[in-house]
Amino acid sequence: MNYEVQPATTLQGKIDLPADKSISHRSAMFAALHNGRSAITNFSEAADPHSTLDCLRRLGITIEEPGDNTVIVEGKGRDGLQTPSKDLDCGNSGTTMRLLSGIIAGSGVSARLTGDESLSARTMKRIIDPLTEMGAIIEAREADYAPLNINREGPVKPLYFPLPIASAQLKSCVLLAGLFGEDPTEVIETLPSRDHTERLLGLSIEEMDNKKVISASREDVIPEQSYRVPNDFSAAAFWLVAGAIHQDAEITLPAVGLNPTRTGALEILKQMDADITVANQQREGAEPIGDITIRSSSLKPVEITEEVVPNCIDEIPILAIAMLFTDGVSRISGAEELRHKETDRLHALAEMLEAAGADFEEFNDGLEIKGHTGFTPKPAVFDSYHDHRIAMSAAVLASMADDPSEIRDGECTAISYPGFWDDLQVLTN
Numbered sequence: 001m002n003y004e005v006q007p008a009t010t011l012q013g014k015i016d017l018p019a020d021k022s023i024s025h026r027s028a029m030f031a032a033l034h035n036g037r038s039a040i041t042n043f044s045e046a047a048d049p050h051s052t053l054d055c056l057r058r059l060g061i062t063i064e065e066p067g068d069n070t071v072i073v074e075g076k077g078r079d080g081l082q083t084p085s086k087d088l089d090c091g092n093s094g095t096t097m098r099l100l101s102g103i104i105a106g107s108g109v110s111a112r113l114t115g116d117e118s119l120s121a122r123t124m125k126r127i128i129d130p131l132t133e134m135g136a137i138i139e140a141r142e143a144d145y146a147p148l149n150i151n152r153e154g155p156v157k158p159l160y161f162p163l164p165i166a167s168a169q170l171k172s173c174v175l176l177a178g179l180f181g182e183d184p185t186e187v188i189e190t191l192p193s194r195d196h197t198e199r200l201l202g203l204s205i206e207e208m209d210n211k212k213v214i215s216a217s218r219e220d221v222i223p224e225q226s227y228r229v230p231n232d233f234s235a236a237a238f239w240l241v242a243g244a245i246h247q248d249a250e251i252t253l254p255a256v257g258l259n260p261t262r263t264g265a266l267e268i269l270k271q272m273d274a275d276i277t278v279a280n281q282q283r284e285g286a287e288p289i290g291d292i293t294i295r296s297s298s299l300k301p302v303e304i305t306e307e308v309v310p311n312c313i314d315e316i317p318i319l320a321i322a323m324l325f326t327d328g329v330s331r332i333s334g335a336e337e338l339r340h341k342e343t344d345r346l347h348a349l350a351e352m353l354e355a356a357g358a359d360f361e362e363f364n365d366g367l368e369i370k371g372h373t374g375f376t377p378k379p380a381v382f383d384s385y386h387d388h389r390i391a392m393s394a395a396v397l398a399s400m401a402d403d404p405s406e407i408r409d410g411e412c413t414a415i416s417y418p419g420f421w422d423d424l425q426v427l428t429n
């Protein structure tokens with residue numbers, strides 16, 4: 001369905017963001033592996049974490065949803081998973097497929113993991129290779145894509161694994177399989193990516209020469225996962241940019257996750273001179289949170305380079321929109337990984353910028369964007385490519401036009417942010 005976006009004159013208000021998607025997935029998976037009950041509050045209502053809940057139920061885990069976004073998981077310990085009688089449908093969620101593959105491979109249950117058209121086109125070789133070294137037997141379409149048939153013979157072999165790409169999904173997948181091995185599996189990280197898995201499981205981390213060695217084995221006790229999930233910084237990013245680029249804006253976002261491995265976009269927006277304040281900083285379980293307020297800003301151009309990309313990987317599309325409204329040239333490089341998300345996000349962005357009449361150049365690993373503070377995007381029918389982050393970035397861009405635009409297949413925002421269109425309405429009224 002197409003969603004209409006009206007030009008916005010003011011953006012004012014307080015938004016209760018959806019719960020963090022990455023932490024919601026992990027809370028449920030780790031609760032299933034814990035021996036006993038966990039009560040997770042503020043669990044995400046979005047589609048992706050619900051794909052994780054459905055898969056865990058098929059693995060024999062009892063999960064109740066008594067309301068008010070509380071999820072009660074009856075964990076059966078790491079040896080309690082049952083071989084599912086049906087496919088594990090991961091829907092649109094790369095995190096579900098990649099993390100669950102680690103758990104399945106480690107636990108030794110046999111399962112077939114499937115996904116929607118977008119997920120079935122995303123590479124799984126990055127997880128198939130290390131899991132195979134650890135003793136899993138994985139059949140995949142063209143040896144790379146879902147459906148994945150996962151089995152294991154013999155014990156889990158420990159792995160010493162320097163990460164070939166800065167991916168939290170790959171890191172987590174290998175560590176989760178490692179949790180089932182007698183001897184420790186070690187993952188070596190040089191460029192930091194989100195560290196929710198390590199935090200929520202309390203894994204041992206050794207820091208040496210700008211590297212982290214994270215280990216996991218059967219010795220690690222899997223803790224209860226009873227906590228409130230922070231609100232999603234990745235959802236906050238859309239309003240941080242919208243607030244910064246609009247002339248009459250003040251938006252407050254309470255209790256947002258502020259894990260430093262996730263908030264690269266906050267630092268980048270500060271470098272761009274965005275008027276951002278963070279208050280009430282505190283901890284929610286293993287994670288830091290705080291209230292963020294953004295006001296209309298005069299933004300400066302910025303460069304995003306490879307080292308910071310993992311800490312703002314999902315926010316790059318919306319940061320590209322911010323770059324349009326600065327006087328000068330901004331550059332995103334080292335972001336080739338965006339071509340392997342729900343869609344090729346660099347290509348989708350290039351199409352969006354073209355439709356809006358922007359001045360830019362596309363590279364294999366990024367974009368160069370020539371902005372100016374008076375930029376007014378052309379109204380257009382923007383294609384979402386069925387990708388939630390592309391749809392929401394296009395909506396923020398379209399809100400700066402002088403006439404209404406449309407976002408094609410805008411319902412895909414429900415993958416991470418089901419209330420997005422309502423919140424846009426609330427802010428502009």
Ligand SMILES: O=C(O)C1=C[C@@H](OP(=O)(O)O)[C@@H](O)[C@H](O)C1
Pocket residue numbers: 021022023095166167168169170172193194313314337
């Ligand atoms: O671990 C996670 O929860 C995620 C890691 C990132 O993917 P990669 O690790 O593949 O970069 C990110 O893009 C995704 O939205 C969620």
Ligand SMILES: C=C(OP(=O)(O)O)C(=O)O
Pocket residue numbers: 048092093094095096314341342389416
């Ligand atoms: C890439 C994303 O998620 P996933 O990899 O879990 O599909 C995302 O949410 O932007």
